[in-house]
Amino acid sequence: MASAGQAPEVFAQRPKRADARRNYDALITAAREAFAENGAAASLEDVARRAGVGIGTLYRNFPSRRHLFEAVYVEEVRELCHSAEGLAELPPWDALVAWLHRFVAYVATKRALAEQLLHDSEIFASCRTEIFAAGEPLMRRAQAAGVVRNDIGFDDVVRLISGLTMAQFPSPEQRDRVLGVALDGLRPPATPH
Amino acid sequence: MASAGQAPEVFAQRPKRADARRNYDALITAAREAFAENGAAASLEDVARRAGVGIGTLYRNFPSRRHLFEAVYVEEVRELCHSAEGLAELPPWDALVAWLHRFVAYVATKRALAEQLLHDSEIFASCRTEIFAAGEPLMRRAQAAGVVRNDIGFDDVVRLISGLTMAQFPSPEQRDRVLGVALDGLRPPATPH
């Protein structure tokens, strides 16, 4: 995954010269901050300022606002998916829960971005694929072990959890409590009536 | 509730002349549409255009964007809370579920608004109070009847449900399925392990 060629053409072209590379990364970091802070409507000139580069440099790397959105978003998804790797060693339920917790942390800051990309974007679709590739096996394993109900799919879980975290919580405690309630809903019905 | 004096000073001043009143209502309706369509950044001039009034009229009624936000939001909350009235006759669980379904429908379009108002607004707080007044009794009754677990509060439920619906669902079927999962999480544990 560290090798360059394998990624989809999402990162249209990563610059090659050292300084260009630095600027590219600084821009993504700055954009992530700015979007988290001011929402998706954050000024691009502000992003460039935060990154310490000229506005021209921003536009050379990301021809439109959307390109920048997508680059930030893809970066985040990549990290999330990468984090699913070590989890296969845990028991099925624990593995799923652990990953969903990370998922929560991931979505929390991405509200504004997701809102923009939801409408139409193949990048969004391909990230979805990546997320499914990372999380769905955990879910299937849990279902096979009988610790998750069988009448729902992984996409249902994604909606449940991602939606859940779009609400802002006053405290991490409450967030975890509510997440716990949602997770209880995933368990198979103990007493079929 | 139809009488004027009872409302908090949220609706700072409802205009008195007939034509002014018409415009006021048209503006709120237009704003609701525009915000649902283009997000919270919708152009106020566009709102005025949709309402068929001049931009000056908009600004006279709502001195700032936020005032308009709040007016729209308050209107929605009022409708939602009002709808909780007939439900006391249903069985506890059914009443709660029915109201939460309405809640879902209510929040679905309010994403953009809520995002804006979350940061700091006493209007938001007072609406919260109203919502609690409408929904909390339903929840307590369900808990007293033993059909909802006792280790959570009504605010947990609000977060769970409202967050849930901020995710966009491709079909109402999936939305209801996921809502069903969440609601299952509310039930008391059937078999303590």
Add this chain to the structure above:
DNA sequence: AAGCTAGCGGAGGGTTCCCTCCGGATGCAA
């Protein structure tokens, strides 16, 4: 070390939106 070229910065024209202001129109009371 020197040259070539990828990459940099930011001035500036164009667009969109915000909000004020005031002459004219209109509902309402007498």
Add this chain to the structure above:
DNA sequence: TTGCATCCGGAGGGAACCCTCCGCTAGCTT
């Protein structure tokens, strides 16, 4: 019906932002 207080509409100045363009800087190669 008449008079007036209220309300309307939209022109227009100001601000923010978008994005392009081009003269200059500084990595990389040989």
